[in-house]
Amino acid sequence: MTSSSSATKRTYRGQDVTLKASEDSELGAYRAEPAGKPDAAIVVIQEIFGVNHHIRAVCDRIAAQGYAAIAPSIFDRSERKFQSGYSPEEVAVARKFVAAPDWDAMLRDSQAAIDAVKDVGPVGIVGFCLGGSVAYAAATKLTGLKAAVGFYGGAVVRFADDKPQVPVQLHFGEKDSGIPLSDVEIIRSKRPDVKIYVYPGAQHGFSCDERASFDKPSSDLAWQRTLDFFAERLSHGTASKGSSD
Numbered sequence: 001m002t003s004s005s006s007a008t009k010r011t012y013r014g015q016d017v018t019l020k021a022s023e024d025s026e027l028g029a030y031r032a033e034p035a036g037k038p039d040a041a042i043v044v045i046q047e048i049f050g051v052n053h054h055i056r057a058v059c060d061r062i063a064a065q066g067y068a069a070i071a072p073s074i075f076d077r078s079e080r081k082f083q084s085g086y087s088p089e090e091v092a093v094a095r096k097f098v099a100a101p102d103w104d105a106m107l108r109d110s111q112a113a114i115d116a117v118k119d120v121g122p123v124g125i126v127g128f129c130l131g132g133s134v135a136y137a138a139a140t141k142l143t144g145l146k147a148a149v150g151f152y153g154g155a156v157v158r159f160a161d162d163k164p165q166v167p168v169q170l171h172f173g174e175k176d177s178g179i180p181l182s183d184v185e186i187i188r189s190k191r192p193d194v195k196i197y198v199y200p201g202a203q204h205g206f207s208c209d210e211r212a213s214f215d216k217p218s219s220d221l222a223w224q225r226t227l228d229f230f231a232e233r234l235s236h237g238t239a240s241k242g243s244s245d
Contacts, residue, residue, distance in 0.1 A: 012063030014056065019072055019112040027076040027109050029116070030056050032063035040234040041068040041117035042124045045110060045131030045138075047208070048094040049084040050075055054210050055128075065227060067234075068120045072113040074106045074134070086211050098130055101155075106134050107141060114144045122146040122234040126226060127153065129205065132170070139164040147233035149226050152176055152204050157183040160190040168194045169229045171222045173202030173215070197225065 014032035021027060030051050042062050046055045051071045062069035075082045075097050082097070084090045114123050124147040127135030132153025139148035140162035149169045150156060156170065157179075168191075172184050181198070188196050199206060199218035206215040207222055 012060055014060055014063070017070075017116075019109070019116055021108045021112040023108070025077065027112065028073040028081060029070050029113060030059055030073075031068070031070045031116075032056075032059040033068055034063045034066045036066065038063075038066060038068040039121040040066075040123070040230075041070065041120040042126060042230060042234075043110060043113045043117065043138075044069055044071040045106075045125065045127030045134045046071060046074060047129035047131060047205075048098055049086065049090070050082040050094075052083040052085070054208050058126075058128075067230075068117050070113050070117050072109045074109045074131075076109075077102070077105055086205075086208075101130070103134075103137060107137060110134055110138050111142050111144075114138075114142060118144050124148065124230045124234050126230075127151065128207065129153070130155075132156065133159070136164070136168060136170070137162070139166050139168050147230060149229060151207055151222065152179060154179050154183075157186050160187045164191070164194065167229075167233050169225065170194060170196045171207070171225075172196070172198050173204055173206045173213075173218070174198050174200050175202060176204040178204050195229075197222065 012032050017029050017031045019027050019029050051073045055071050059069035059071050084094045125135045125138050126149040128151045132150035133155035135148045135150040136156045137159050145166050147167050151171045202215045202218040203213040205211040205213040207219040
């Protein structure tokens with residue numbers, strides 16, 4: 001995904017906010033609002049690199065489409081305001097947060113983000129990498145959602161026996177070294193109710209333009225499918241249209 005252009009910057013405003021989870025613990029978040037009044041919202045769940053420049057740019061792009069967007073800092077329980085880049089050294093540090101992931105805690109923090117924007121209108125959720133798995137789990141367990149999208153979530157296969165309560169769309173790279181196509185086929189066989197796309201030649205992280213694995217054609221197509229999916233499921237008509245096949 002590309003960073004916001006100067007034209008995009010005129011159509012949203014973003015700020016850091018504080019959320020409160022169900023057990024009264026606090027966590028940070030980045031929230032972006034469109035210039036006009038939104039009538040739907042999208043929760044954005046981070047990769048293992050925190051609510052960094054890329055995730056904030058994703059929120060900004062969503063807000064530029066007319067939605068309220070919010071990205072909770074789901075690592076705040078371990079390290080407040082953690083953000084990372086994508087060098088091998090930074091990746092090694094970021095991996096410590098998922099050595100023994102507390103899925104329940106991440107879901108509580110995701111629910112806090114949903115609750116923070118539910119007054120706007122229908123709420124969707126989208127996640128990347130770790131966040132892709134959280135987004136799928138959220139669709140099966142959390143309240144207040146209308147749709148969910150997951151990008152290259154490696155743990156989705158672990159949760160595939162759990163039936164989503166809302167429509168779900170998933171995106172995977174054909175050449176993802178961490179998510180074998182056999183896992184994708186397991187998900188497909190267990191969840192025929194979920195729309196799954198596989199992008200030929202794409203690797204893990206193909207939708208992040210700050211990573212070496214960025215694949216612009218796959219990213220553009222997956223993002224358009226995501227926008228179309230949310231436009232339909234959130235009954236929000238301002239998202240740009242394109243092929244959803």
